[in-house]
Amino acid sequence: MGYARSLTxxxxxxxxxxxxxRCVRRERLLESPERVAVLERRLCFLxxxxxxxxxxxxxxxxxxxxxxxxxxxxxxxxxTDEEVARRWLLLSQAGRRPDLDEGDxxxxxxxxxxxxxxxxxxxxxxxxxDLGSYHSAWKEWSAKRxxxxxxxxxxxxxxxxxxxxxLDDGAVLTQSVYVLLNAVxxxxxxxxxxxxxxxxxxxxxx
Numbered sequence: 001m002g003y004a005r006s007l008t009x010x011x012x013x014x015x016x017x018x019x020x021x022r023c024v025r026r027e028r029l030l031e032s033p034e035r036v037a038v039l040e041r042r043l044c045f046l047x048x049x050x051x052x053x054x055x056x057x058x059x060x061x062x063x064x065x066x067x068x069x070x071x072x073x074x075x076x077x078x079x080t081d082e083e084v085a086r087r088w089l090l091l092s093q094a095g096r097r098p099d100l101d102e103g104d105x106x107x108x109x110x111x112x113x114x115x116x117x118x119x120x121x122x123x124x125x126x127x128x129x130d131l132g133s134y135h136s137a138w139k140e141w142s143a144k145r146x147x148x149x150x151x152x153x154x155x156x157x158x159x160x161x162x163x164x165x166x167l168d169d170g171a172v173l174t175q176s177v178y179v180l181l182n183a184v185x186x187x188x189x190x191x192x193x194x195x196x197x198x199x200x201x202x203x204x205x206x
Contacts, residue, residue: 016166018175022064022158036197045099052076052129059198066179073129081121085114
């Protein structure tokens with residue numbers, strides 16, 4: 001029997017987590033480089049402009065995705081009500097798009113109107129540092145997008161995301177190496193970060 005997610009990923013304390021999500025029936029629905037590029041854009045948008053969650057490593061593997069993330073609830077607590085409102089509205093405004101241009105964003109009037117709703121703002125403050133909400137913001141979004149492309153309905157992702165907590169620096173290093181070497185172990189590449197997409201390949205290209 002597994003532990004409740006609230007016990008492994010507490011909402012009131014930051015942490016570093018290795019997360020993984022599988023495509024339904026482990027089908028290779030992420031083979032397309034275009035899909036991977038869109039997914040990476042979405043994750044970067046969520047981590048840099050919406051959530052108080054850092055994306056440390058990202059590695060798609062055809063039929064599943066690995067990510068290492070760090071949650072920062074203490075950062076969300078420091079945001080003003082207006083900043084919380086702006087970030088949430090930014091997520092809503094993105095809609096079907098993976099991200100928004102830097103110049104795009106909600107109006108000052110919309111931000112001010114939402115910021116006045118204090119109970120709602122406190123709920124959103126918690127959600128913007130919550131790992132489950134972060135996954136919903138890219139898994140539900142990507143499932144709808146790619147089901148439309150494939151002209152199918154039903155599940156795209158297989159169940160909830162899996163998660164392992166990194167309790168110390170050694171665990172973070174071990175999990176990062178595992179994620180970065182995944183394609184090598186699978187025989188998809190023989191030089192680290194040179195062929196298959198992911199956060200390391202992106203850093204090398206930059």
